[in-house]
Amino acid sequence: MRLFKGYLRNICLALLLAPMSVTALATEYFVASKEDYEAISSKLIAGDTIILKNGVWTDFEIVLEGQGRADEPITLRAETKGQVILSGLSNLRLAGKYLTVSGLVFKNGYTPSSAVIEFRKSSSQLAFHSRVTEVVIDNYNNPDKQESDYWVALYGQHNRLDHSHFVGKRNKGVTIAVRLNSEQSQQNYHRIDHNYFGYRPTFGSNGGETLRIGTSHYSLTDSYTLVENNYFEHTNGEVEIISVKSGKNTLRGNLFFEARGTLTLRHGNGNIVEQNIFLGNGVEHTGGIRVINKDQVIRNNYLQGLKGYRFGSGFTVMNGVPDSSINRYHQVENALIVNNSFIDVDHIQLAAGSDAERTAVPIDSVFKDNLIINSNKQQPFSLFDDVSGIKLSGNLANTQVPAALGYGVKRQDIAVKKAKNSLLYPESDKLSAGATRELKVLSKQDTGVSWYPKLPGLVAFDSGQTHRVESGAEALLAAIDNAADGDIVVLANGQYDVSKLIQIDKTLTIKAAQAGQARLTFERSALFEIRDGGSLKLDGLTISGANSPDAAANNVVRTQKWGMVENYRFVMLNSHILQLDINHSFDFFATGKGAFADEISLIGNTFDDITGDVLRLNTESEDLGIYNAEYVRVKDNSFNQVQGAVVKLYRGGTDESTFGPHLVMAGNKLNQVGHGKRNKNKSSLYLHGVQVADILQNTLVTSAPIIIEHTIGEPITLIKGNLFDMTQPPAVTELNVKGPHTAVIEDNKTVNTEKR
Structure with a gap:
């Protein structure tokens, strides 16, 4: 008995002297609500x-x-x-x-x-x-x-x-x-x-x-x-x-x-x-x-x-x-x-x-x-x-x-x-x-985790299913509603009189089954509005502003007016835009403040009778190095009777941390562009702070001049192979660097300037 008591005493003494095991006191909490978490968060131990x-x-x-x-x-x-x-x-x-x-x-x-x-x-x-x-x-x-x-x-x-x-x-x-x-x-x-x-x-x-x-x-x-x-x-x-x-x-x-x-x-x-x-x-x-x-x-x-x-x-x-x-x-x-x-x-x-x-x-x-x-x-x-x-x-x-x-x-x-x-x-x-x-x-x-997909950053145009619309604006709107990212909506020949603003919040292509035979008019201040998550491609359409409101500053396509956080893309091919003249300042495309395009491309289109600009990309005017589009491509289009400019693209300030904007304008024909009284800088093309500009093989007839303002970052500007008929030659100005401008202007032809 004495031996047993001594043994027990030694065990107790050993337990008292041994370091306390934190693991023995550790707890596993299963938390199902914020209130449950708050209840235990202040008493956590190792x-x-x-x-x-x-x-x-x-x-x-x-x-x-x-x-x-x-x-x-x-x-x-x-x-x-x-x-x-x-x-x-x-x-x-x-x-x-x-x-x-x-x-x-x-x-x-x-x-x-x-x-x-x-x-x-x-x-x-x-x-x-x-x-x-x-x-x-x-x-x-x-x-x-x-x-x-x-x-x-x-x-x-x-x-x-x-x-x-x-x-x-x-x-x-x-x-x-x-x-x-x-x-x-x-x-x-x-x-x-x-x-x-x-x-x-x-x-x-x-x-x-x-x-x-x-x-x-x-x-x-x-x-x-x-x-x-x-x-x-x-x-x-x-x-x-x-x-x-x-x-x-x-x-x-x-x-x-x-x-x-x-x-x-x-x-x-x-x-x-x-x-x-x-x-x-x-x-x-x-x-x-x-x-x-x-x-x-x-x-x-x-x-x-x-x-x-x-x-x-x-x-x-x-x-x-x-x-x-x-x-x-x-x-x-x-x-x-x-x-x-x-x-x-x-x-x-x-x-x-x-x-x-x-x-x-x-x-x-x-x-x-x-x-x-x-x-x-x-x-x-x-x-x-x-x-x-x-x-x-x-x-x-x-x-x-x-x-x-x-x-x-x-x-x-x-x-x-x-x-x-x-x-x-x-x-x-x-x-x-x-x-x-x-x-x-x-x-x-x-790298990363195995249980979460590493998906591509962008959904490609024309990568989804095709939805065919036989006739009418209601069927068009329903097809757009039912489409998923990357889908294509194909319009049969006919007239589409759209009474609602079409909001684009997915990557979508809208194209004519037969180029030029699907005609759209619209009754709101814009036909399309690109919103967060949206990118839009138009192909082979005829779009008229004849039924638009009799008010200033209509658009065919615009981004949401403010608060856009996601980049977007806009592409239009082989289409005819006409009668944007119901009132003054009717632009084809206008960006909202804060909106940013990875790409805007106009290729093979015809634009007739526009009282505003074709692409208005100049809302970031605070000169903080912010701009509205990274790549703007304007190729093989015809512009007739446009009172504003084909493109107004603006990047102000002296920040050197970005690559763009980039512009390619090639193979276009401009006839009577830029002479509207509300076109304040009197240009057919206005670029401010654009980092890379290639202006190649365009024909300008009876149009306002091209005006380019270099700001910062060693901009690269090439103006080559253009014909200026009754149009003044381009004007390039260095705003922040002393000396002559750095643009390369070569192999252009200017004719009939005395008739201007």
Whole structure:
């Protein structure tokens, strides 16, 4: 008995002295309502798990707060991955240590705060050693396109964002932002890895980056963020896909697929960019890496099929500003650019941006053992200033390079072939220039989540089913209602008198079964209104404004007047537009404020008797770098008796973060265009701030002149092969640069000017 009591006493003593097991006290909570969550959210301890019930949670602002441990985090997860939907005004904030969130989907709404997911509760309550994984944010956009927010904002230190899916950010603001605005968020050692960054449409102004690390204000601070093994597909928001604005970051093993823009070392020193792959596939404005600041290392990257130029080039080394302020361009110094492969990269630009302000050329830098191969035999280098501060050696190219670089680039015919990783390498393995043959090509399927589809960003025209309409406006309206994205509505011969505004909120084609034999009139102030989600293609129609209201400022096609957040496309082919003259200022197409077109194309049409403009794309007049359309194509049309201009396209301001607008106007015939008394600038074509304009082989008879105003960004304007009959020649003005204009005007013919 005495022995038993002693044994029992020893056991009790051992239990008292042993460390308390947190796991024994950990709880798993199954939460079915916001009220249930609020009841337990303030008492979470290490090891606790919260399971959110499957379903749609509307207006749910989640705060996950607590002190977990490395081996026993506090976890918030979906009951089933992908089946917990956060919609409406929902967001997620984390504060504390060792917190983990997984399996959630944000869609059909937008954040009520500055970020959808935020690694902080307040400016003083941050997250550390925490993780957000397998989370989806899909088109979760503020309906005010210019209202800025982040989708994920990382604060604190040692946090991780991984295996998540981000697609369709359309309002202003960086998709993922690493914030360094407090000491607790600096030298943070965050990790951003294995995420899928899907389609981010062209934003049409500054504020469309996909990832930003730091800001200019804290750019001399080190971040130590690792960005590794992420997939960037069609992330087209603006010229900077990734904007690095801090020091000591590593960007490694990422893949950029047909992404317009560049990985830009915008501010901060001592960053490493290595083992990344850029596959442009010949898509316009696909870029690579842009180098600014000190001590940058760019090594063992593979760049192929990139078409970008200027600040969006395949590779760019910038000029700096002497004694630069913290938010301008610091001089490139001690850059190491080694063992990179440039395959079919159109432009490698050195000392780029050289101007009266940016005069500090690169110094003490090395460009070594790089491989440059262009199958079109066009050498890619452009030198904009003194590049003697970049020392070249061991580089190989299959073309001659500028004389200033010849000492360090050997010209050699180099045959290439695909390796096991599907990349191109010299057939001879004795050549050491270029990226390693062991480079890993990241698979899209190895990023993001397995349970959420990675769908194309755009629905193609004519990709769906065909709906045939035999007669009448009611049947037309019913067919449009019943159509799905990508469908085609085919109109039989006849008259269609439409009494309602047709709202287009899907990708739709409306075409005549026989060109010219389906005639539409309309009784509202517009026939078609393109709304969020809508894109419209018209083919072979005859559209008359004869039955329109006797009021000013009617339109055939317009976008919604305000509040549009999604980009759209408009295409019209082989159609006849007439009698837009019931009153003054009757435009064919007018954009609402804030609306943005990826493409507007008019091809093979005839326009007769219009009291307004054909394409009015000039509502963004505040000169903030915002504009209404990325690509405008006007080809092989006939314009007769148009009182306004064929196109008014405006982009004001001096911002350099966008590629457009682009205009192609070719093969058109203009007769008596632009002379209306309400056409204030007295032009047949008015371009302000357009970045690329090709005006080719048009005939203008008794028309107002073409007026072009260059603003910023080294615009490219070509006016060639046109006939100006009783029409004054084009007028091009440089508004922000001294000296003659930079437009190329050649092989045009001007006749009968004395009869004007």
